[in-house]
Amino acid sequence: MKSTINGIAASDGIAIAKAFRLEHPVLEAKIRNITDIEAEQARLDAALDASRRDLEEIRKRTAGEIGEEEAAIFSAHLLVLDDPELIGPVKEKIKGDGVNAEYALDETASGFITLFESMDNDYMKERAADIRDVTKRILSHLLGVTVPNPALIREEVIVVAEDLTPSDTVQLNPAWVKGFVTDIGGRTSHSAILARTLEIPAVVGIRSAMAEIADGDIVIVDGTTGEVIVRPDEQTLAGYTEKQQAFDLQRGELSRLAGEPSVSADGHRIEIAGNIGSPADAAKVLENGGEGVGLFRTEFLYMGRDSFPTEDEQYEAYRSVLEQMDGRPTIVRTLDIGGDKKLSYMQLPEEENPFLGIRAIRLCLEEEDMFRIQLRALLRASVHGKLKIMFPMIATVDEFRRAKAVLLDEKQKLTAAGTPVGDDFEVGMMVEIPAAALMADAFAKEVDFFSIGTNDLIQYTMAADRMNERLSYLYQPFSPAVLRLIRNVIDAAHRQGKMAGMCGEMAGDERAIPLLLGMGLDEFSMSASSILKARAKAAETSKADMENRIDEILSLASGEEVLEYLENIR
Numbered sequence: 218m219k220s221t222i223n224g225i226a227a228s229d230g231i232a233i234a235k236a237f238r239l240e241h242p243v244l245e246a247k248i249r250n251i252t253d254i255e256a257e258q259a260r261l262d263a264a265l266d267a268s269r270r271d272l273e274e275i276r277k278r279t280a281g282e283i284g285e286e287e288a289a290i291f292s293a294h295l296l297v298l299d300d301p302e303l304i305g306p307v308k309e310k311i312k313g314d315g316v317n318a319e320y321a322l323d324e325t326a327s328g329f330i331t332l333f334e335s336m337d338n339d340y341m342k343e344r345a346a347d348i349r350d351v352t353k354r355i356l357s358h359l360l361g362v363t364v365p366n367p368a369l370i371r372e373e374v375i376v377v378a379e380d381l382t383p384s385d386t387v388q389l390n391p392a393w394v395k396g397f398v399t400d401i402g403g404r405t406s407h408s409a410i411l412a413r414t415l416e417i418p419a420v421v422g423i424r425s426a427m428a429e430i431a432d433g434d435i436v437i438v439d440g441t442t443g444e445v446i447v448r449p450d451e452q453t454l455a456g457y458t459e460k461q462q463a464f465d466l467q468r469g470e471l472s473r474l475a476g477e478p479s480v481s482a483d484g485h486r487i488e489i490a491g492n493i494g495s496p497a498d499a500a501k502v503l504e505n506g507g508e509g510v511g512l513f514r515t516e517f518l519y520m521g522r523d524s525f526p527t528e529d530e531q532y533e534a535y536r537s538v539l540e541q542m543d544g545r546p547t548i549v550r551t552l553d554i555g556g557d558k559k560l561s562y563m564q565l566p567e568e569e570n571p572f573l574g575i576r577a578i579r580l581c582l583e584e585e586d587m588f589r590i591q592l593r594a595l596l597r598a599s600v601h602g603k604l605k606i607m608f609p610m611i612a613t614v615d616e617f618r619r620a621k622a623v624l625l626d627e628k629q630k631l632t633a634a635g636t637p638v639g640d641d642f643e644v645g646m647m648v649e650i651p652a653a654a655l656m657a658d659a660f661a662k663e664v665d666f667f668s669i670g671t672n673d674l675i676q677y678t679m680a681a682d683r684m685n686e687r688l689s690y691l692y693q694p695f696s697p698a699v700l701r702l703i704r705n706v707i708d709a710a711h712r713q714g715k716m717a718g719m720c721g722e723m724a725g726d727e728r729a730i731p732l733l734l735g736m737g738l739d740e741f742s743m744s745a746s747s748i749l750k751a752r753a754k755a756a757e758t759s760k761a762d763m764e765n766r767i768d769e770i771l772s773l774a775s776g777e778e779v780l781e782y783l784e785n786i787r
């Protein structure tokens with residue numbers, strides 16, 4: 218029976234395909250006593266063989282379709298599978314204790330995991346993560362439970378999941394994943410941002426998707442309205458197929474703006490740039506006529522792998538982006554890990570409030586060696602284009618100064634060693650903490666540019682978790698509280714002759730563009746798929762007219778009133 222469920226529209230467009238449930242099953246390794254030891258050991262061997270076949274296949278396909286680097290993790294898993302130091306003790310335990318293979322494996326592996334994780338050694342911590350993953354795979358074969366392998370998807374699907382972590386999403390191949398729906402999350406959770414980067418429709422925060430959608434159900438995702446139709450009838454299907462074609466047509470029409478500059482109706486020039494998570498995304502920004510990169514979220518280079526990227530690997534990634542952008546301004550943000558963005562190979566402390574904890578620049582200033590590797594890679598790459606280095610989550614002027622001092626120290630060392638470093642790279646900061654927005658005048662004297670991170674700025678201003686769908690009513694980009702902070706940042710930047718940009722999702726929101734233009738925002742950075750619509754919106758807006766309205770808008774009492782005001786301007 219057809220049913221319609223609603224969530225938060227996260228990425229525009231319509232996708233129609235079969236559901237693929239991405240669910241991590243509970244694997245319980247209960248103890249059983251065994252009498253036929255040989256048969257039990259043979260059962261373990263069979264599970265090892267099956268796991269080996271899985272991994273070889275996944276490795277091969279990942280290497281061929283995504284890249285050798287991404288496939289490396291599966292080679293590491295294959296090594297664990299064949300490691301006599303793990304498998305030997307499991308077999309001995311089956312024999313010595315007369316217990317079943319699941320239990321012997323789980324106990325032995327847990328012992329190694331606890332031991333390796335407790336060591337102050339990144340290599341051993343990575344091995345612990347590998348053992349955990351491989352153990353799950355072997356257990357699933359022993360228990361006859363299927364674990365989903367998104368890397369093996371070979372038909373068009375809509376991924377249905379409770380949640381997609383950033384490391385889940387980097388493994389999805391957009392050639393097959395036509396859209397996704399999740400029960401958890403909001404418009405600015407990272408899975409939603411990634412969907413926009415990949416230009417695939419998505420609806421998040423549905424709450425009942427996993428309960429209502431079975432594997433193989435036909436699903437329509439309307440990422441523009443937030444509707445998800447499960448098991449549609451013929452008529453509904455036909456209606457949405459038409460809607461899908463109209464959407465594609467509109468996208469095609471907008472593409473004529475790709476080579477045009479971004480100018481308001483009254484001739485004011487702005488820059489519209491793209492947000493990226495990998496060097497491959499830069500091509501999408503250019504295809505959509507982006508005038509620069511306003512945010513490269515480098516933490517994605519650190520995800521979907523089982524060890525830190527080396528300085529050379531990072532250098533290559535930054536160089537690739539700068540070369541592709543060919544002299545256009547390119548803002549690369551230093552590592553913003555923590556909060557919901559975790560690394561399997563880096564143990565972060567358990568915190569009560571991870572979004573208020575050791576993340577981003579706070580972590581980098583604590584783990585200075587790790588930070589310096591990234592800064593060296595950036596400095597070496599700076600000769601290949603117009604690089605702007607940006608620090609995330611800056612709360613105090615002192616933090617900015619400390620981060621910049623480490624950068625300049627590395628620059629000096631490289632120069633002393635004869636390594637070429639660009640002379641004209643800029644150093645700026647994200648404004649995503651209310652304290653920084655309020656103190657923008659003090660910061661403006663020290664930075665080369667600001668980029669306002671509304672995703673976090675809104676959550677910290679409203680004290681409403683950006684990922685909690687139940688608080689989405691509080692997560693208000695148009696709240697005058699947020700708008701006043703934004704204006705403060707732009708004005709402070711301009712008083713010092715500095716550029717003010719925005720790379721939070723608000724910059725690509727068509728309703729916000731006239732308002733931001735009126736406040737004088739210089740640079741708007743967004744998902745590649747929003748660039749052309751934003752350019753069209755700017756072209757029909759008079760900056761001078763909006764400028765005259767700003768005081769009135771900022772004196773309204775609520776986000777709802779602001780939105781109503783904006784809708785009535787015509």
Ligand SMILES: C=C(OP(=O)(O)O)C(=O)O
Nearest residue numbers: 649670671672673720721
């Ligand atoms: C752009 C931002 O950074 P992220 O979404 O990566 O936290 C932001 O906070 O607005």
Ligand SMILES: [Mg+2]
Nearest residue numbers: 649670672673
């Ligand atoms: Mg942020």
